[in-house]
Amino acid sequence: MGTYKDTMNVKINQGELVSKVSVLKKQMGSVVIGTVLFSNYRPVNGATAVLFYIDTATKERIPLSYTFTDRDGQFIFTLKNTNCDYVINIVYNEEA
Known part of the structure; x- marks a missing residue:
């Protein structure tokens, strides 16, 4: 199983119509998609999801990346x- 990815750089000037074909190249890796919910199953918008790598020698958690949940409570990381081994911590501070 692998991940397919392409980077497409497109510059569009006023009044132009641009059409570009993208050919994906296979890359090794995986995708982690998660959903953060309150206890009443309502999605949490704006929570922070922090991805940590676990160092096998020291068992230390090393932060790699972070993202925010969308209005549906979803976040995504690519690995x-x-x-x-990875750990994802979720942090949410509710405003008063």
């Missing part, structure tokens, strides 16, 4: 190395 290039699937032979490692």
Whole structure:
């Protein structure tokens, strides 16, 4: 199983119609998609999801990336190395 990815750079000037074809190249890795919900199953918008790599020698959690949940409570991370252990911490501060 792999991930397919392409980077498409497009510059569009006023009044132009641009059509571009993208050919995806296979890359090794995985995708983690999660949903954050309150206890009443309502989606949490704006929570922070922090991805940590766990160092096998020291068991230390090393932060790699973070993202925010969308209005549906969803977040996504891509992982290039699937032979490692990861932890995702979720943080949410509700405004008064």
